[in-house]
Each structure stands twice: as C-alpha cells, then as structure tokens.
Amino acid sequence: MKLAYWMYAGPAHIGTLRIASSFNNVHAIMHAPLGDDYFNVMRSMLERERDFTPVTASIVDRHVLARGSREKVVNNILRKDKEERPDLIVLTPTCTSSILQEDLHNFAYRASLESSADVLLADVNHYRVNELQASDRTLEQIVRFYLEKACKKKTVHFKKTLKPSVNIIGVVGLGFHNQHDLSELRRLFGDLNISINLVIPEGSSVHDLCDLPCAWFNCVPYREVGMLTAQYLQKEFNMPFVDVTPMGLMKITNFIRQVENVLGTLEYSVNYDMYIDTQTRFISQSAWFSRSIDCQNLTGKTAVVFGDLTHASSMARILHSEMGVNVKWVGTYCKYDAEWFRNEVSDISKKIVFSEDHAVIAKLIKETDPAVIFGTQMERHIGKKLGIPCGVISSPVHIQNFPLSYRPFLGYEGTNQIADLIYNSFTLGMEDHLLDLFGGHDVLSSPQADNISSIKWSQEAILELNKIPGFVRKTVKKNTEFFASQQLIDVITVETMYLAKEKL
C-alpha cells in the first residue's frame, strides 16, 4: 500500500479510452462499477465536446460479484452494436475487472460472432501500466488488428503515394495542446511538400488503417503515444519513422534533417536548408528573441523543468540551448522510460529527477528555489505556495490548458508561443521583484519574523539584509546562515554577511 494524494499519470483504462474515443465511430465499453465512467465528464468538460463521449459501462454490481457477468457484457456489446453501429467496440478492463478474473477474452470473442462491429479486448494490465503506456499499447493493438485482418483479406494498400507522404501517429483526445500541434504539423509538412496520408487516432476511421502503408514514412511527435505503432509498422511494413519532437528551433531543425534523411534513403533527395533558414530567421521570432536584449537578461537565470517525457525534455532543451537559462534540474514522472529521458537531457543538467511523488518534487523545488518553474498543474500550485512563477508545459492539466485560441507547442508557431510563455513567466517574476525593490508593497517579513533557524541576526545585519533586493534576499539570507552555521557563528553581523559573500 502506498499513501497517495495525487498522481501524475492516470490509471490504464483512461489511456485505452482516450485512444478509442479519438477514433471516429469506435465505442468503448468499460467493465466497471458505477461511477468509473468519470472519463466521460473529463472529455465533455475539458475538451468541451459537443458529442456524447462514445464510452459506456457494463456495470459491475453485487450480482456480477456473486454470479459473474454471465451474458451481461456480451449483451451490452450487442446492444451498443445495434444502437450506435460502431465500426469497432473496445472492451476495456478496469482495476475492478482485473481482479475479478472473468474471461473477458471469451466475452469479446462471443460478442464478435454476432455483432456487425469488430470487438477487441484492450490488452492492458491495470496494475502494471499507467495511462500513457496503455494508450501506446491500445493504439498499436488496434492498428495491428486491422492490418492483420486486411492482410488476410488482401485489402492492404501497399502502393506508395506518388509524392512523399507521411502518417502522423499519436495525436490523441485530452492530449496537451494536441489539436493545435496537429494543425502546426500539417502546416510544417505542407511547407516541406509532404502530403499527410493519415493522422491516427484523432479523427480517423479504423477502415482507413489499411491505407497506412501507402505513406512513405511515419512521424511520431510525442514520445508517450505512438512509438509501439511506429515500431510495428517498421518491422512489418518496412516503414521508416521520424521520432524527433519538433518543439523548439533546434529540434525542429533536427526533425527536418531526419525527414531529409528518411526521404534520402527512399531515394528521393530534398534539401530543406533554405526553408529552415528562412523559417528560423523570419517566421519564427524565437531565434531573434534569443538574440535580443530581453533575452540577454534571462542569461543565467535559474529554472527547473518537470513533466512528461516529450515536453520536459524539449522544454529543458529550449531553456538551456536556446535561451541561455540555467536549468537546475529536469525531471519526469514517466519512470518507465528513464533511459531515453536521461539520454535526451544528460548534457543539460547533471541532476535528472524521476519521481511520481508530487511531495518529492515540491521539496526539491523548495530546496532549489529557482526563478521559474516549468511543469504541470501540480507544479503551478507548488509555485503558487512558494511564490515562484510557473509556466504549464505538460499534462496533467486543467481546463485552462485547453485554450480556445491557437496555441501549438510544436512547429515554428510553437516556438513563438513557447518564447512568450518563458518570457512572461520570467517577467512576471521580475515585475514582482521590481515592485519589491522600489517598495511597491511591503509583504516580505523581516528575517526575524520568519527565522526559524537558531542563528540570530544583529539589528545592523537585518537592516543590511533589507537593503538587498527582494529577489535575491532569500538566497543571501540562506547562504549567510549556512556560512554562519559552518563557522559556528551565533550572531550574524554585517561583517559576517560580507565574509559569507566572499567565501560562498
């Protein structure tokens, strides 16, 4: 047992439901007790969906406990088949059904004999995988199912498109800014003269999946969802894939270079140098911003970054390599993919954090005391408590992170958005400090008031400390006290402060 107040990644079935409900005309049936269909509320609220979420529950109640589901699950599948006429019904296990150990495979099989829809049992174990891993698996499972089926029927379309084309894999409902990112990816590929063959799962039909091999290559914009599918397509259909996230100028360049390479191996030679140059210099404002005086002021400012694999690693890269910000540490809650993450960010920061415990992260932030945090909604709240500004860069998020306006994180427009996000987070902090400096408001208590350490400050030293600008005062105080405790000094005088400054 584990005492837990908060979790970064949801339970497995959420991942499966996100994939199923992202496809068109796919219905998910959860084998779950009353109240477990909270997914519908989230989708309807966060995404402001106009349509009914295609998820229903086959309710597990006392009777099911006593006698087993018997015909209930099968009947519910067949009923949904008649009512909604979906192409595919995904039977979704939950934590409850995992321990009931009913033969859901058999239910799915029996229902598939009578239903006009295909029926699949999502192959995820609640106790072994989380939301993100489950979504990756479910997407691969569905793609594999339809391609294998089409292979048998010989209806797979192998013929490559005349011009270069790509499948975008892993754009999912309830994903962080996914819809905006998709528009930006479409634009980017359009500019590169590459047509989009298919986008899965968001908005696509399972019937289209047999067209997947027509694309020249695959693109997996997010590390969390789509890798398994891309690997499967590479193995079975010899399709190369690009798995760099085009977030931030360097990674966009890297992304385009990879596209160039992939096309090169397919004996289609392109050179995007001019394009990258123009976009970087004129379309994206971010490169110029990095050069401008504003950004000079960010040099050496401290930040910490925490989030999912994709966003935390890309954000840390941007801060470190494109803005000159000092990234004190970078971390992720996706412990299951630690090696990849470490590889991505090892040159950015010595300290790499893997944790699913928000209390650990809160403690680390407090100790580091950075000028700004980039994290999830949880880090935003931690920042609020500590008085540190925070830019939200990754799920889990609230409704305000499903903005109505165009806010991609990927592509060239994404770089502008991110530059604004970074700059605004810092300036808001700066504004606060300036107010402080000029005595705009007097909220910071004197060191004596919040001094819980045993070390005393002399009156003169307190006055001296109060002369120091607010935004560094806390650090100076901490450093001086640290120095004093090392030197076994009981009362800090002005002299001690100067000494500390010299020594530390």
Added chain:
Amino acid sequence: MMNITDQLTFECETGNYHTFCPISCVSWLYQKIKDSFFLVIGTKTCGYFLQNAMGVMIFAEPRYAMAELEEADISAQLSDYGELKRLCLQIKRDRHPGVIFWIGTCTTEIIKMDLEGLAPRLEAEIGVPIVVARANGLDYAFTQGEDTVLASMAQRCPRKLVVSKNPTSNMDSWMSRKKKIRNTIQKSSVPLIVFGSLTDSIADQLSSELETQGIYVSGWLPSKNYADLPVIQEGSYVVGVNPFLSRTATALMRRRKAKLISAPFPIGPDGTKAWIEKICSIFNVTPKGLQHREEKVWNNVSDYLELVHGKSVFFMGDNLLEISLARFLIRCGMVVYEIGIPYMDKRYQAAELELLEKTCRYMDTMLPVIVEKPDNYNQLERIHELKPDLVITGMAYANPLEARGINTKWSVEFTFSQIHGFMNTKEILQLVTKPLIRNTTLKNLSPALYTTQIKS
C-alpha cells in the same frame, strides 16, 4: 409514451447511468468533521476520480488520502493489517486526527479485505478511533456514500453523556452541549437528533427554526468534531434532512432503538414547512407563524417563479435529491416529466412522496414518472422526443445536450450548494433559472452557430 395517470408511477430500468462514485463524500465530510481524516482504500482509479472531480480542493492539503493498493496487496503477498498500520501511524504522526475513517471501495470488497475486523484491533493498538464505511460503486451511488459513513458513525454515538477522561478535550463545547441537553430535557421530554451533513451555518439555521417553535435539537449527526457526537438513547427521536440517508435511518432505528420521524425534507419553503410541522406534531407543539413565513419566502422569489412557470423539467437522476427537488419545482409551477433516481427507498421517503403527490394535485399538473436505476441511453431518446425546457443531468451529458439546443443544469451543483431551509429557496431557483436566463441572453446568437445536428 407518457403515461398520464392520477398516481405516481414507478419504473425500474437497467442501471446504466452516469453518476459520481460514492467515495466523493469524503470531499464534503472531511470539511464538515473538523478533526477527521479520511483514508480511501482503493486503487489508482479511485484516486484519479477524487483528484479530478474535487479539482482545486486537492491542493489545500486535504485531510484525505488514498491508501493505494498495489499488486502485492491484491495477491495478498503483503499483510493488510501491517500495511494499514504503517499508513495510519504515519497519518497519526503527521496530522493528529481525532478519528480516521476507512472508506472501503470496490477493490476491498472484491478481495474481501476484512476492514470491519481489522479496525477494532488497530484502533486499540494506535489509540485513534477508526470508523469503517463501505462506500463503493458496486452497491451505492454518489450521495449514498455519506449515508454509509453516517450509518457507521451512528454506532459510535455515546449512549449517555459521560465526562471525558481526557482533560485536553474541548471543555467549552462539552459545557455548551450539556447546557443544550439540559434545555432539551426541560422543554421536551425526549431528545431530538437531526442527521445529515450540512454546512454549520445551515445546520444552525434549521436548529433555530425549530427553536422558534420551542423544540430543541439535542445534537446533530455528524457533529463538527468527532469528539462531540450526540448522545443517542433508546427512544430518542431522530429526523433526516436529506433524502439519501436511508441506511443511517435504519441503523438509528434498529441498532440504537431511536424513533424515526418520517417527514418531507427541508428543501424549498414547502418542504421546510412540512418538515417543521411534522416534527412539531410529534412533540405536540402547534406550529406558529409557519404559513406566514412560507408565503413571505414565495413572495420574495416571485421574479424567479415567473421565469420558471409552465416550463418543463427532466431529471436524469444521479444524486437522490431528485424527488424533493421535483416536488419543489412543481410547487414553483413547473412541469416535471420524469424523475430519474439511482435508488428509491419508498419507506424512508414516504412522507416526501406523499407531499409530491399532494403538490401535483394542488398545482393540478401531471404526476411524473419515477424511474429508478435509469438507463441513460433510453433517457436521451425520451429527452429527444419530449424536448423539455430543462434537463437536470451530470456533466457527461450537459455539453452534448447544450450542443443539441437543450438547456441543462449540472445536477452535482445541487449537492454542493446550500439548498436547505427557508433561507435557501432563492439559491435553488438561481441554479434552476441560470441556464434559462443565459440562453435567453444569447438568443440573438444564431443557435446554428453552436449546435450540432442530432443524429437520427
């Protein structure tokens, strides 16, 4: 499809409906019982629900947490007792609660974790009372969670007033309680305990309404602190304030030998008046000025009544407040087509059902169909056919219905708003009229701009 009859009709569907998991009760109960800590023993699924459904509250260091079961717990490689002891000691050390509630979930049911058996042992060992409530989605819906907690607490109420041996216990509250009880004994021969969790101010308002009639409430279940649970003796009178407390009522009657006053619930001025009248009748008091008080409330909300008059309502059903709310809205001049409700205890709600029927006759309007364990899919078809002016529903359906041009009100708001007593009549009507007013304001915006075609 509409049965127009002169009697209430009861139907029962498949139970395929959307509602909150009953563990949600911890979110309001931990705020009500100030010295409590709620430990929900369940899985990530439970935790995910709580952190998302309760939104921002999670960040205010709530006095609740998950005891998240891992694979080793499920397969019994770890000892339940050892694990719970470890967590409860940690909670005791960090939070110093006066009581720890263990909320059993679907998982503890299925793996048959003997929480009721473990609790007394652990309680003796760590010196903190442990109350077990099985608020799981296998058996209950949403607000029934509170019912399971209060039913367990009912067993912990002292049988007689004892002076606490603990000198640090809150003497003041004990003194005032003692004084109140003395008063009660003076004024009415038998003590009266009100059950149901309301915010302190609403509880005080209702108590003072009764006091005006010369009836003194000797205690509330739950009390502000666990240490102040009311004395319940054999023969004490008990009365509920909420329609979902049937297990608590049963526990009070069977286990504590209390006498249940079956009354309509104090929701809306009509309900509040009927509630007080019924209590008065038990204590042989002739109510004073109630008629006048009710009329004044109705007059105060006449603007709202004009807005709702003649409009139709459809309750999809998810929180068991539905019968009382429907009764109130019918009295306000609305027409109720269907009352969906998760679970209908005809005995506990007898007086409320009677008042509902009486109200329909008085207003000369159709008697609604009461649908227990509704089927949301079928209900959506009925809504499509009936086109009611307002659908009271969960958040899963609200946006899709709005997109189809149907006004909705999110039902959960009725659970979290103050709706009891004379004072809060306006509050209920504000909730009900908000979508009507909003959509009138927007009428110049072509509906075609934001609605989708209904799938035929």
